[in-house]
Amino acid sequence: MSLILAKWTLDDYHRMVASGVLDDRQVELLHGEIVEMPPEGEPHAYFNTDVRDYLIRRLGNRVTVREAKPITLPESASEPEPDLAIVQPLGREYLIHHPYPENIFWLIEFSNSSLIKDTEVKRRIYAQAGIPEYWVVNLKKMELMVYREPFAGDYLSQITLTDGEIRPVGFPDVVISVRRLLD
Known part of the structure; x- marks a missing residue:
């Protein structure tokens, strides 16, 4: 006998959130499955806040930097x-909706x-949703993994950096120090 998992839709998930049933749980919806986070x-919290503040200074009012808030990716539930x-x-x-893929720079x-x-x-x-750029800061190795060029459910480009500078795809005029992200 094989198990069949019940997949949740975005509407199902939003109803659960609104009803308060998930209030005491740190979860997110990934491919229709409710996954605990x-x-x-401490290192995660420190870098999250520090990098957020750095990006706000670099990008100003051209963007909103949302910290640990939902984004809605309808295609993948x-x-x-x-x-x-x-x-x-x-x-x-x-107030009406979380950012959709077309609202997201990276x-x-x-x-x-x-x-x-x-x-x-x-x-x-994220690639399936067409998010143009995705960065992962590996806190164990202190390196920045950069994914770009979403295509057919994955990213065509991946580079790993520990030094130098990077320019976000959506803001080629903005220079971000990799060391500043990692130190």
């Missing part, structure tokens, strides 16, 4: 909560215990 350790989402500054429109995850989920599962979900 690991607790955030997913509503992940990336550590940082650099999105269009749509203000009060986010996403950043800080990985310690969640490296496999972030580099395998989430990478493919």
Whole structure:
């Protein structure tokens, strides 16, 4: 006998959130499955806040930097909560909906215990949604993994950096110091 998993739709998930049934759980919806998120350790919390503040200084009011807030990816029945989402500054429109793929410039995850989920599962979900750029800061190796050029459910380009500079695809005029992200 094989097991059949019940998949949740975005509407199902939103009803659960609205009803409060998930209030005491740190979860996100990935491919229709409700997945628990690991607790955030001190290094993760530090880098998340520090990099958020750095990006706000570099990008100013050209973006909104959302920290650990949902994004809605309808095609994959997913509503992940990336550590940082650099999105269009749509203000009060986010009272009606979380950012959709077309609102997202790039996403950043800080990985310690969640490296496999972030580099395998989430990478493919984000690529399938057409997110143009996805960064994973590997906190164990202190390196930046950069994924670009979404195509057919994955990214065509992947580079790993420990030094130098990077220019986000959506903001080629903005120079980001890799060392500043990792130190």
